[in-house]
Amino acid sequence: MRAVMDTTALIEPAPPPAPDRAPLLELRGISKNFPGVKALDDVSFGVWPGEVHMLLGENGAGKSSLMKVLCGAYQADAGDYFHNGEKIEIRSPADARRFGIAVIFQEFSLVPYLDVAQNIFLGREFASAIPGIMDRRRLYREAQAVLDLIGLDVDPRTKVHSLGVAQQQMVEIGKALSQDARILVMDEPTAALSDRETERLFEVMRQLQAKGVAIVYISHRMAEVFALGDRITVLRDGKLVGSALPGETSPDELVRMMVGRNVDMSYPRRFSTAPGELVLDVRNVCAANGIRDISLTVRSGEIVGLCGLVGSGRTEVARAIFGADEVTAGEVHLFGKSHSGGPAATTRAGVGLIPESRKSEGLALIRTVSDNLAVAGLPKLFPNMMFSRGKARRSAEELIKRLRIATPSPNQNVALLSGGNQQKVVIGKWLAAGTRLFIFDEPTRGIDVGAKSEIFALIDQLVAEGAAVLMISSEQAEIVHVCDRAYVMRGKRIVGELSRAELSEENIVRMGMHDD
Amino acid sequence: MSIASNASAGAPRIHLSQDMQQIIYRLLAAGLLCLALSLATDAFLTSNNILNVLRQASLLFFLASGLTLVILTGGLDLSVGANIGLSACLAATVIKATGSPILGTLTGLATGCVIGICNGLMVAKLRIPSFIATYGMLWVLHGITYYYMAGETIHGFPPGFRQIGSGHFLGIPIPVYLMVGFLVAGTVFAQRTVWGQQIYAIGANPVAARLTGIPIDRRLILVYAFSGAMAGVASIVFLARLNSAEGDIGEALTLPAIAAVLIGGASLFGGVGSVFGTFIGALILTLVLNGMNLLSVNANWQPLVTGVIVIFAVWLDMYGRRKA
Numbered sequence: 084m085r086a087v088m089d090t091t092a093l094i095e096p097a098p099p100p101a102p103d104r105a106p107l108l109e110l111r112g113i114s115k116n117f118p119g120v121k122a123l124d125d126v127s128f129g130v131w132p133g134e135v136h137m138l139l140g141e142n143g144a145g146k147s148s149l150m151k152v153l154c155g156a157y158q159a160d161a162g163d164y165f166h167n168g169e170k171i172e173i174r175s176p177a178d179a180r181r182f183g184i185a186v187i188f189q190e191f192s193l194v195p196y197l198d199v200a201q202n203i204f205l206g207r208e209f210a211s212a213i214p215g216i217m218d219r220r221r222l223y224r225e226a227q228a229v230l231d232l233i234g235l236d237v238d239p240r241t242k243v244h245s246l247g248v249a250q251q252q253m254v255e256i257g258k259a260l261s262q263d264a265r266i267l268v269m270d271e272p273t274a275a276l277s278d279r280e281t282e283r284l285f286e287v288m289r290q291l292q293a294k295g296v297a298i299v300y301i302s303h304r305m306a307e308v309f310a311l312g313d314r315i316t317v318l319r320d321g322k323l324v325g326s327a328l329p330g331e332t333s334p335d336e337l338v339r340m341m342v343g344r345n346v347d348m349s350y351p352r353r354f355s356t357a358p359g360e361l362v363l364d365v366r367n368v369c370a371a372n373g374i375r376d377i378s379l380t381v382r383s384g385e386i387v388g389l390c391g392l393v394g395s396g397r398t399e400v401a402r403a404i405f406g407a408d409e410v411t412a413g414e415v416h417l418f419g420k421s422h423s424g425g426p427a428a429t430t431r432a433g434v435g436l437i438p439e440s441r442k443s444e445g446l447a448l449i450r451t452v453s454d455n456l457a458v459a460g461l462p463k464l465f466p467n468m469m470f471s472r473g474k475a476r477r478s479a480e481e482l483i484k485r486l487r488i489a490t491p492s493p494n495q496n497v498a499l500l501s502g503g504n505q506q507k508v509v510i511g512k513w514l515a516a517g518t519r520l521f522i523f524d525e526p527t528r529g530i531d532v533g534a535k536s537e538i539f540a541l542i543d544q545l546v547a548e549g550a551a552v553l554m555i556s557s558e559q560a561e562i563v564h565v566c567d568r569a570y571v572m573r574g575k576r577i578v579g580e581l582s583r584a585e586l587s588e589e590n591i592v593r594m595g596m597h598d599d
Numbered sequence: 600m601s602i603a604s605n606a607s608a609g610a611p612r613i614h615l616s617q618d619m620q621q622i623i624y625r626l627l628a629a630g631l632l633c634l635a636l637s638l639a640t641d642a643f644l645t646s647n648n649i650l651n652v653l654r655q656a657s658l659l660f661f662l663a664s665g666l667t668l669v670i671l672t673g674g675l676d677l678s679v680g681a682n683i684g685l686s687a688c689l690a691a692t693v694i695k696a697t698g699s700p701i702l703g704t705l706t707g708l709a710t711g712c713v714i715g716i717c718n719g720l721m722v723a724k725l726r727i728p729s730f731i732a733t734y735g736m737l738w739v740l741h742g743i744t745y746y747y748m749a750g751e752t753i754h755g756f757p758p759g760f761r762q763i764g765s766g767h768f769l770g771i772p773i774p775v776y777l778m779v780g781f782l783v784a785g786t787v788f789a790q791r792t793v794w795g796q797q798i799y800a801i802g803a804n805p806v807a808a809r810l811t812g813i814p815i816d817r818r819l820i821l822v823y824a825f826s827g828a829m830a831g832v833a834s835i836v837f838l839a840r841l842n843s844a845e846g847d848i849g850e851a852l853t854l855p856a857i858a859a860v861l862i863g864g865a866s867l868f869g870g871v872g873s874v875f876g877t878f879i880g881a882l883i884l885t886l887v888l889n890g891m892n893l894l895s896v897n898a899n900w901q902p903l904v905t906g907v908i909v910i911f912a913v914w915l916d917m918y919g920r921r922k923a
Contacts, residue, residue: 444806
């Protein structure tokens with residue numbers, strides 16, 4: 084981590100912007116709505132030729148939506164586009180390409196079983212003299228020229244799947260440049276790169292800048308933001324918070340802009356002063372899914388938060404504890420006993436996982452509410468292994484009443500319930516199983532505000548009754564209001580622990596950001 | 600006002616689940632088929648013919664009931680027909696060598712079960728898609744059986760053994776008793792045990808089932824072992840009825856067994872279906888073939904009719920589910 088900071092610190096100060104000219108591309112008053120969500124709300128944004136415009140914001144702030152509007156993947160509901168001061172329309176990715184806009188997403192769009200040259204010129208192959216036959220010699224010649232430009236030392240005949248992530252990233256950039264991109268949009272391009280590759284990428288970016296290419300750059304690394312950025316724009320909750328020049332702002336101010344104040348939302352929580360016995364004790368755990376040296380504890384009566392950026396390894400920690408992914412080193416102790424084994428053994432030990440993607444990992448959507456509520460507690464409800472529909476139904480009716488699940492009947496198909504009620508079913512199935520340690524992964528994802536409060540009231544009730552809770556959330560406000568303590572993750576490791584007194588959105592963001 | 604609300608509250612509300620509706624439609628279809636056939640031919644509604652239909656259906660049902668559990672988990676077992684071949688030939692060899700039908704029967708059942716366990720291990724532990732694992736197994740079994748038999752036929756078994764296939768008790772064929780026994784046992788297992796419920800849960804969403812703590816590997820191995828064992832049962836009944844064993848004895852049975860499961864309302868995506876539904880599926884398929892025989896329809900039309908029924912039954916279920 085430190086090494087990255089050092090290399091980026093070596094980069095010379097960026098040239099000053101040229102705001103007196105008209106921006107190369109300008110968006111004015113862009114809004115984009117999805118059912119129930121304002122992804123973008125009256126956002127204005129411009130880039131000038133030869134500048135690097137940094138785009139900052141928390142998860143869900145609207146950065147990705149803005150990128151998709153820029154490249155024509157989404158159509159804005161309101162707002163105008165200007166190119167060199169002239170009003171234009173961008174209705175499709177093809178329109179965006181015509182104005183020289185190229186986007187490099189975090190998920191690459193390369194075809195793994197084609198080679199580098201074929202990928203760079205995919206869909207734009209050169210015709211030969213014979214109709215329908217492509218000019219392969221020219222393809223590889225042109226591809227080599229592109230590779231030379233970006234300084235990527237691979238044979239254009241190499242299949243993309245055999246390249247490393249960094250090289251694939253460079254191929255993506257080469258592909259964008261070969262389309263004569265005048266505006267290059269990059270989403271955390273250095274996330275997967277080594278220091279040397281990062282340096283190489285910055286070199287290429289400076290060359291592009293010198294040629295007048297405008298670059299929009301999304302980053303979570305403060306050092307990059309200040310080293311590369313000519314202008315910084317912060318988004319929050321789909322709104323533009325503000326723009327600043329690097330010389331006129333500080334990392335602390337940017338963090339405050341990103342976090343801001345939140346929409347009012349109630350978090351019912353009765354904090355207890357005396358946490359109970361040690362329920363979960365994770366010691367120096369590494370796992371096959373990439374997490375490194377994880378140590379954490381959860382006591383009964385406690386809600387412990389696990390936060391960090393998306394991709395920092397939070398879900399992987401939950402899966403490793405639960406036994407869904409293999410633990411390769413370290414120890415997990417549950418209720419005072421050393422524990423190993425898969426989800427079946429972990430569940431028997433009294434642990435329940437409420438996964439992030441409720442529909443694909445938490446529920447059997449083709450089955451009924453009653454079936455879903457019974458499925459985890461089957462061995463407990465029916466110790467002699469004989470199943471009774473009536474007993475399962477009575478148990479379900481009890482849970483429906485206790486959790487106030489809005490369903491016309493236990494026999495209702497669970498797919499027909501709302502997101503909040505589906506989440507209650509997932510929680511309910513663990514109640515039927517007698518679970519004492521609950522691992523929540525994004526418990527309020529895709530749930531409306533009213534149901535969120537209910538879910539938190541439920542979690543509060545669980546810990547008041549002596550359960551232990553480990554809670555992953557991308558919404559820092561949730562962690563701050565609900566948790567007794569929280570661990571912050573970055574780069575698959577835990578980088579710090581915040582006590583109740585230290586818990587604040589600023590501290591979480593500061594710890595979770597790279598290189599601050 | 601009060602009268603109206605009383606009326607609506609007091610009206611008996613018959614709420615039938617999707618599964619129940621499926622079964623009822625199928626029973627109706629089977630009933631209509633019987634009615635039509637008894638009107639169209641004199642030969643249909645005779646005790647001889649009815650018992651014949653049931654005996655024919657039993658062989659199909661043995662295979663299909665095991666397959667039902669596999670399909671409930673979202674898998675498929677293409678090796679059941681080849682399994683019958685090897686199980687029957689080994690059972691026949693043991694009977695000939697020892698003169699003991701009991702040892703032979705146990706050999707047949709054990710062979711079927713072991714083949715099933717191998718399938719289960721490939722699917723659960725090696726994570727090979729069941730379609731591929733059991734398709735490969737089909738060829739392996741054929742290879743072993745053909746090599747072992749070298750084109751020979753083993754025939755002539757003790758009369759006591761042959762009773763299993765062609766004997767009667769109280770005028771009803773022995774295989775029919777076996778069918779009813781396995782129908783009850785299979786239904787109780789699938790509907791009334793924790794393991795049965797877990798099998799439905801695995802088929803409905805394997806990822807969620809795993810994260811809910813269901814020991815998926817063990818259940819999958821169990822299900823494939825059961826399918827193999829049912830192929831073993833079929834091999835013994837078949838052997839006893841034919842009184843001879845050849846390498847390709849079960850080859851023609853795999854696809855009809857799958858047809859019976861699908862006509863019975865199971866979904867190849869898993870989580871939907873029942874052993875009782877499969878029983879009706881086997882019955883409908885046998886009734887149709889029997890009816891075509893009685894009506895002297897050219898036997899070459901039978902595959903076509905089977906195909907049409909399968910497609911129609913599955914389409915009807917999908918249509919019903921879309922509407923729901």
